[in-house]
Amino acid sequence: MKHAAAAAFVGRADELAWLERALLDDETPVVFVHGIAGIGKSALLHALSARLAARGAEIIELDGREIEPIERGFLGALAIDADLDGVMRTLDARDSIVVLLVDERDALRLLEGWLRRRFVPAMPARVRLVLAGRSAPSSAWTAAPGWDAIVRTLHVGPLGSADADALLARDSLAPATRARLGALANGHPLALKLASAAIAARPDLPLDEIESRHVVAELTRRFLADVDDPIARAAVEAASVLRRVTRPLLAQMLGEEHADTAVSALRALPFVESGPDGLVLHQTVRSAVERSMRALDPARHLELRKRAWAHLRAEIHAAPRARSWRLTADTLYLVERPEIREAFFPTDEHALTMDAALLSDHDAIVAIARAHLRDDEVAMLDAWWARVPDAFHVARDEEGRIVGFYVLAFAERVDPALSQLDPVLARWLAHLREAPIPAGRPALFNRVMVDAQRGEAPSSSRAAYWLDAKRTYVERLDLARIYVAAHSLDVLPVLSKLDFRYLAGLTVPLERAHVHTFTLDFGEGVLAWLSRLVDAQYEQPAPRFVIDRDACELVVDGSRARLTRLELGVLRYLEDRGSAVVSRQELIEGVWGQAYSGSNVVDAVIRTLRKKLGPHADAIETVTGFGYRLRGR
Numbered sequence: 001m002k003h004a005a006a007a008a009f010v011g012r013a014d015e016l017a018w019l020e021r022a023l024l025d026d027e028t029p030v031v032f033v034h035g036i037a038g039i040g041k042s043a044l045l046h047a048l049s050a051r052l053a054a055r056g057a058e059i060i061e062l063d064g065r066e067i068e069p070i071e072r073g074f075l076g077a078l079a080i081d082a083d084l085d086g087v088m089r090t091l092d093a094r095d096s097i098v099v100l101l102v103d104e105r106d107a108l109r110l111l112e113g114w115l116r117r118r119f120v121p122a123m124p125a126r127v128r129l130v131l132a133g134r135s136a137p138s139s140a141w142t143a144a145p146g147w148d149a150i151v152r153t154l155h156v157g158p159l160g161s162a163d164a165d166a167l168l169a170r171d172s173l174a175p176a177t178r179a180r181l182g183a184l185a186n187g188h189p190l191a192l193k194l195a196s197a198a199i200a201a202r203p204d205l206p207l208d209e210i211e212s213r214h215v216v217a218e219l220t221r222r223f224l225a226d227v228d229d230p231i232a233r234a235a236v237e238a239a240s241v242l243r244r245v246t247r248p249l250l251a252q253m254l255g256e257e258h259a260d261t262a263v264s265a266l267r268a269l270p271f272v273e274s275g276p277d278g279l280v281l282h283q284t285v286r287s288a289v290e291r292s293m294r295a296l297d298p299a300r301h302l303e304l305r306k307r308a309w310a311h312l313r314a315e316i317h318a319a320p321r322a323r324s325w326r327l328t329a330d331t332l333y334l335v336e337r338p339e340i341r342e343a344f345f346p347t348d349e350h351a352l353t354m355d356a357a358l359l360s361d362h363d364a365i366v367a368i369a370r371a372h373l374r375d376d377e378v379a380m381l382d383a384w385w386a387r388v389p390d391a392f393h394v395a396r397d398e399e400g401r402i403v404g405f406y407v408l409a410f411a412e413r414v415d416p417a418l419s420q421l422d423p424v425l426a427r428w429l430a431h432l433r434e435a436p437i438p439a440g441r442p443a444l445f446n447r448v449m450v451d452a453q454r455g456e457a458p459s460s461s462r463a464a465y466w467l468d469a470k471r472t473y474v475e476r477l478d479l480a481r482i483y484v485a486a487h488s489l490d491v492l493p494v495l496s497k498l499d500f501r502y503l504a505g506l507t508v509p510l511e512r513a514h515v516h517t518f519t520l521d522f523g524e525g526v527l528a529w530l531s532r533l534v535d536a537q538y539e540q541p542a543p544r545f546v547i548d549r550d551a552c553e554l555v556v557d558g559s560r561a562r563l564t565r566l567e568l569g570v571l572r573y574l575e576d577r578g579s580a581v582v583s584r585q586e587l588i589e590g591v592w593g594q595a596y597s598g599s600n601v602v603d604a605v606i607r608t609l610r611k612k613l614g615p616h617a618d619a620i621e622t623v624t625g626f627g628y629r630l631r632g633r
Contacts, residue, residue: 009047010170011163012040018154019048023099023128024055028152030120030141032105033132035156037284038190038216041132042273044156045101048130057097064104064133065243066275068325069111070475074119084122092124105133110471113355116141120150138353143400158187171196190284193270194219217288220271224289231258232265236281239266240289241304243333244278252311253304277326295626298579306538309334316527324477324527331530336537337498340470340530354468357392357405364402365392372455373448374510381407383421384447388414391447395464406465407447408472414445422447424515427506428483431519437480441525444472444482456487477526484518492518493615499532544616547571554612561612566591566605574620574630583627602628 022028035041049059060078067077071084078100080087091098102108108115120129131137136155142148159167164187168178177199185191198219227233231254238253239245245266251259263279266272271282281289293301312334316327332340357365362385369378384391384407391409394402411432419426428445437443446469451459473479484500492502495518506517522529546555552568554561563571569591574582584603585596592601606628610617621631 009043010167011159012044012047012156015044015154015156016048016051019044019130020051020055022152022154023052023130024057024097027125027128028150029123029128030151031128031130032137032141032151032153033130033156034134034136034153037134038188038282039156039158040189041156042103043189045103045130045132049099049101052097052099057099058094060098060100062100062102063275064102064107065280066277067108067111068474069108069471071111071114071118073325074108074111074115084118088122088124088127091127094126097126097128099128099130101130101132103132105131106135110468110474112138112353113140117356138396139398139400140353140355140396143396159189159192160187163187164192167192168196171200173199188216190271190282191216191219194223194285197270198223216284217291220285220288221292229261229265231261232269234258235262235265236269236289237293237300238262238304238308239272239279239281240286240293241301241334242308243330244275244280246278249278249308249311253307291625295581295623298581298629302538305334309534309538313531316531325474328474328477328527328530331527331534334534334537335530337533340498340533352395352397352403352464354393354395354464356390357394359389361392361394361402361405365394365405368402368405368450368452369448371452372450374513376510377448380422380424381448383418387418391445393465393468395451402452404449404451404459404465406449406469407445408469409445409447410476411443411445423508424485424506424517427508427517431483431503431506432481437521441478441480442476443480446482446484448485473526479522479526481522482520484520485515486518487513487515489516495520499529544619545613547575554609556612556614556616563612564608567609567612570602570605570609571630574628577629579629579631581623581626581629586627 019031019033022031033041033044045061049061053059062077067073075082075084075087078087080090082090115129115131123129137151137153141151158164161182164182164185165178167189168181173181173196181192181195181199185195194216224233224236227236234254235245235250238250242249245253247259247263250262254262266279267274271285273280273282280286290301312327312330316331365385366378366382369381373381388409391407391413393406393408395404397403411428414425416429419429424447425445432443448456449465450456453459484495489502492500496502498520500518500520503517503519508515520529523532545557547568548555548560549568549572551560552563552565554563554567554571570587573587573590587602588594588596606620606622610620613619619630621629623629
């Protein structure tokens, strides 16, 4: 498939020449290629591979989605059975320049710190590394002295009009039609392919109605609407709810009698890639299809995910260790918790860079700790720094400044003598003795998370810390338990949804505060924990609140709150429509009894209702681009 993609490649002459020159002539060690989803980065890398090979370079192509995002996963993907030093010796012994082309870099976000600190500095002079993804490199890649000389960046933009026309001409479209599609897609390669496929299915398609900013999503919807084969359409819907699909998965989701037809239909589509572990929809198309199905047909969306999970769950129990990561990734994709899934399948760019702390970061960490913690706790952290410095991780902003830190360490790496200075650690070690974990399996200590501006309060940096900590989970899929310390019980609602328990007996009283402990027992390991989370998603939820229509009141956890006429009307309208999404226009016309004119009065009522729902505010779900619905009812 890669050779076919390279042969069908159109345009990008300037970008290819720049990359060839940077890698072979200028001997640039690291090159980043970035651009929005669907802009043609993968096709550019396939064409670059052929071009560099023609000049005698040895090419190793990697797909970040297929790599376990830890050191051994990346080294193993190179097909060189050795540690980092051994891999570098092997690469240095090659007779030619070696170029590592890593596509889908966003899936390796948890590994970027190691690539920057360990892998790149160890690369021999004959090795080049190309990293392609949606986001530009963080400042950490260029902020350190000397790094700006070894790292270069290429932004991939839209195709020019001539190249876009040449791409469409391959589908034998008339010049007038190519001009219409080119204007609509604005040089976006995936949009061009979708537009061509949609026109082929329905020549009279009214493309002028499509807004340019929603072109891929709308073209996907219209293309699928005009697909005559219901199995092909169902196959795309099934593939949109999973990281990847295989024939057995499609058989479980659509029926054994349709599996072969579904596989063939997917392989024939312009937005489906074939990989070593299954068929994958292009991310932009997958998001558009799933978002639409989740909003307009939530029952089918849920049923497809349930069927897929039934198959994956059976696979998990029978899988050998070698397949654990792929099954873990499949399970992660089904987890609805963004605080977990986002770490492995990022949906957007992140301004903060998470990294292991350097010795030079000590003063900045202490300054942040002093601003938010008591003096005796600062002294405890200094003791941790002296004995377990690799437990400290920092968040840096785009200018490279430290804006927060967290402390996370495996219990086996923590000096027990440190417990004499830290009463929290002493309680944790005592609990491990009283409630031991299986021999040979690790426990984690998350001692503190502090943001420079907000301390331990919720913040974007604390969210980034939680995401970054998941890298450690992947490092040890046999993880048995984690201990988390916090000064406030406000984190309990979030942590309890992830299976954490509050252990009041481990609370450490301080002079003007308390340090609380939350623990998570993973069971048989990280995959077993994720499986429990997915299982919980498909259990029938108990009603979380009651709408007393006669009394015009909302009953939340036994407490009653008075509703205004409009609040009751909105709740009744949403409840009467079950899991269907209700637009603002429908609410205005159905509850207010007025013609819709773009008013934001609906949003105001939704805000007051969520306030009255309190801990169950998320029961009113905002379905972006569609409207609102009640969930868990």
